[in-house]
Amino acid sequence: MYKFFTLLVIMMLSCFALHAQSIEGTVQDKASGTSVPGASILIKERPGSGTMSDSEGKFSIVLRSGETLVVKMIGYKSFQRQFTKVQDGQHVDVKLEAGVTLDEIMITASLANSRSKKAIGTNVDHIDAAAIVAKSNPSSLADLVNGRISGAQVYNTNGKVGMPIRFDIRSAATFSMERDPLIFIDGVRYNNNNTADVNSSQEAMSALNDLPMNDIASIDVIKGPAAAASYGAEAANGVVIIQTKRGLNGKKGIAINAKYTGGFSELANKYDQYVNNDALNDFFARGVQNQFYANLSAKLDQSNSLFFSANSNRTSGTIPGNKDNRQTFRAGYDLTKDRFKLAFTAGYVKGKLNIPQSASGRDDAIWNLMRDRTPWPFLTEEAWKSIEKSYTNDRITGSLKLNYTFPFEIKMESLVGLDLNYIDGLNYLPYGYLVGTNKTGTKQISDRRNQNLNWDVKLSRNFVLNSKWQLNLALLSQLTEAKERVNGISVRNFAVPGISNISSAAEILGTTDTKFEKRTHGIYGEAFLSYNDQLFINAGLRRDVSNMIGRNVASIWYPTVSVAYNVKAFGFLEGKIDEWKLRAAYGESGRLPYPNDAQTAYLVENSSFGTLVRPLRKGNPDIKPERTGEFEIGTDISFFKQRLSFTYYQQHTRDAIVYTTLLPSLGWPSSLSGDYPENVGEIKGKGIEVTYNSRVFTSSNQKHSLDLFVIFNHQSNKVINSGGRDIINTVNLIREGLPAFAFYTGVSEGAIFNSGGVYTGAKESGPQVLGKPFPTYHGSFGFNLQLINNLNLQSLFTYSQGAKVYNISNRNVASQGTNFKASEDLKAQLATQTPGTADYISTANELSKYAGPRGNFIEKADFIRLSNLTLSYDLGAWAKKQSNGVLKNCVVSITGNNLWLTTNYGGIEPQIDSQGGSKRSRGISYLSSDWTAVPAPRTYALSLNIGF
Structure with a gap:
């Protein structure tokens, strides 16, 4: 046998x-x-x-x-x-x-590498921006990103064109007002600070306005320290990686694409909370957009490719005089020769943004239309129209990337990125128009110079250990430098009409000359181990030094580790599960101290007693960056044309900077009270992110299909340590045991009557917690309907629940003016009733709810919004046939943004913030406040996109 x-x-x-x-x-x-x-x-x-x-x-x-x-x-x-x-x-x-193949999208995994999504141990969202923009018309980066990634809300804080963008990413576990992520465009560290040199932060000019949406190829959003640790001491708010379009791949040739977009905007929802709503609603104009875009992509030979683009955008907003005129040119060149690669990108922007004053002040248009039944109580409409507020800016960006593979397959990559931005601001009131007590004119000008420079050098080597295992090692050095210089002067009282040069003014109100420089150097090492294209383990460590930290702090270390395991289905699951990935990660990153937190300064003055040295600012030589650690675990699974992604994360922020009181006994004046920075704060946050995509229907001939998607996010945070004290600004509070920036103020407890029983005002309670500015739940949902291969209908709904907004607009109108309908109706009713009677007392108690206490106007701001609806038709096959192959593609699309809104908010726009997108500010300010802000408009656009 x-x-x-x-x-x-x-x-x-x-x-x-x-x-x-x-x-x-x-x-x-x-x-x-x-x-x-x-x-x-x-x-x-x-x-x-x-x-x-x-x-x-x-x-x-x-x-x-x-x-x-x-x-x-x-x-x-x-x-x-x-x-x-x-x-x-x-x-x-x-x-x-x-x-890459469709199931192998390359994602920016860290500062050192891009990898297949299956190899990444964190939830990094990838947006195919080129595909979205080809069929729709997002008006800003916020329109392109919001609702398309989990764990973040991204929106314009003001409804005028060119306004700031606010990023609320994950649990918001910080005391800092700086909440913007780092932004890299083609490797360039982009200066995304908003400019408010001649106006308020609510109406600042957004730096992100300089990037045409049509030029963006893809966006990767790194949402937390677990994934962003490789970016170091400024990445706790996340990182946004934007790649622009490049030259052709594949065969030699030239492709030309051109797109025209025309559209208009209008007031999305009518004001109805005032007695005289007509004057306010009629004030808003119909804005117009005209945009021309063209690009050329070329493959000259096997080694050389080129890309050129030009964009001209002329947009006016719903506020009369709000205009954005912007021209953009970009170029890219790629060379691949043997072991050498070169990639060059350059961009130039020329723009002018007119921002008429319409929010946050006595001389604003909307305040003058809201306050009283008779509009324009403080200045005439003609005087308001005469005021010019504008910014002109020139921006140059460029990057040069060199790659070379040495013997033994050692790869070197070096990238230099530069962002230069020159901005001139103007705030001008001509002679002869009365504003306040001035009728002889005022003028304020500013001259800003921003410069960002980054230089990255990386060495890497891939080792094949055996038929299953391989190891990739990378070492990277990154130097970033940011410089700002602002000069300005403000004057008033011109001698005669028609002359407005600075030297002709009789009085100088003030001058500014400020400088700011930030330098950070980081070294990052990474080891990436993979087994059988199935198990991926990544570990990295970054060391940062910066001139923003105290002299006694030598450096800061930020670790990161992640694991991704792609499960191979077996048993009864085999053939049913297409993909199943388990992932986990931990990482730390930070937020740098505010400029000058580490520096002590004195002011030298001359007086009759001689030269005096006066304390000006007390710095902390031990100040460190705020540090956030994040643990993240999740899974991604595909089965039966369904895709589910689940992520749970915990954030722990320590060394949060709290500004404490200096003791006068140590020689520091009381004017510096609450101005000394210390790393004593601690806050924890957590959240859940769920994304679900489903192919609901596909016809037998594959021409018709319906896809649905849902994004669900839950988030929360709690202050653990605030240095043993309450930190409060107006209505926002930092207190141990509460969510950060919780609303904290008094409310009306009922009416107050005089001896004759006549209503005289409201009794205000002591301060109490009234909610928080960040939602508990938020996300998006929608569908993609494909018909007859050519016709496509897409929708995007966004929603939010659990956040509150401080409605300063309604409070000010109710307590100072005569136009708030709810209180005016009660006043009229009260006038017909007899003091002392039950009806009079009941009406007075109801009226007290609209009295001065701020807490009366901390309002719920839940909403569901139809953010986007796009109908597109692909005429490519027909156009190619009619043109004998000259036209390669042709797409016509109609897009509507902000088409519908349902909300329990008492104002006109629940997603708003008078502080703008970011605020470089010591300590805390107030968040989620509606101070006569311009509501988000409803926009419609028609575009024709053709390719040759």
């Missing part, structure tokens, strides 16, 4: 040998010819069998006749070849072409 089985095995092996042969091969990059180590070598007909290319790109595998060889590598298109007959010792040259 033993001999029989031995003979049988020999016969089987002989039979296999007749049909299976060992082949050898090399895997190379098609463009450069360099070897590609670590590529997966698979046999399609025999899942689970395979090997990997070695450090020189070589491999050997046993293949049978009729089987298909498959070669995969992250960042390359898959290679397949069927062998009808295999010869022993046969050599195969595999040339991989750069690119």
